[in-house]
Amino acid sequence: MSRKNKFLRQCCFCRHYKNKNDLIRITKDYKTGELKLNNNQIIMGRSAYICKNEDCISNALKKRKIEISLKIKLTDSIKEKLYTVLKS
Numbered sequence: 001m002s003r004k005n006k007f008l009r010q011c012c013f014c015r016h017y018k019n020k021n022d023l024i025r026i027t028k029d030y031k032t033g034e035l036k037l038n039n040n041q042i043i044m045g046r047s048a049y050i051c052k053n054e055d056c057i058s059n060a061l062k063k064r065k066i067e068i069s070l071k072i073k074l075t076d077s078i079k080e081k082l083y084t085v086l087k088s
């Protein structure tokens with residue numbers, strides 16, 4: 001299977017390809033620099049994806065995978081929101 005399904009996105013920690021619905025999307029708004037989680041609106045900006053599991057989230061935070069990928073600094077409130085999405 002060389003062609004990637006267009007609905008598949010790669011987790012920034014474990015590097016597995018998963019369906020968009022199984023991942024949390026973190027988008028950096030290209031105008032405001034604001035971070036949005038799992039927003040269904042079309043936002044112009046760079047996105048990082050992460051599996052909806054605690055392992056990937058906590059390791060990605062620890063290893064700063066999201067920060068490196070989006071070239072941003074994650075605030076505590078965004079980190080909290082990640083765990084809130086996980087529990088929802």
Ligand SMILES: [Zn+2]
Pocket residue numbers: 011012013014015016050051056
């Ligand atoms: Zn993952």
